[in-house]
Amino acid sequence: MIHAPLREGRSGPFVWTGIIGITCLLLVLLEHMLWLVLPFILGTVMYYILLGPMQRLLRAGFTRKSRPRSYAPCSWAPAPW
Numbered sequence: 507m508i509h510a511p512l513r514e515g516r517s518g519p520f521v522w523t524g525i526i527g528i529t530c531l532l533l534v535l536l537e538h539m540l541w542l543v544l545p546f547i548l549g550t551v552m553y554y555i556l557l558g559p560m561q562r563l564l565r566a567g568f569t570r571k572s573r574p575r576s577y578a579p580c581s582w583a584p585a586p587w
Contacts, residue, residue, distance in 0.1 A: 526551070
């Protein structure tokens with residue numbers, strides 16, 4: 507008997523949207539805790555948004571310790587070099 511190839515074990519975007527939506531709903535119901543947990547939720551979302559571009563940069567030959575020539579577009583302070 508020929509079996510179809512197994513799907514990867516990753517959750518899809520609908521699952522993540524549901525998890526984030528339910529978490530936000532619980533936080534709205536428990537409003538006094540919202541401002542304590544919201545930065546962690548936003549940090550997690552940013553991690554998954556930036557994961558793909560970071561992996562593409564690594565495959566293109568950049569290292570994790572690579573740094574841009576100028577931080578001006580994304581920083582208020584001048585670079586120290």
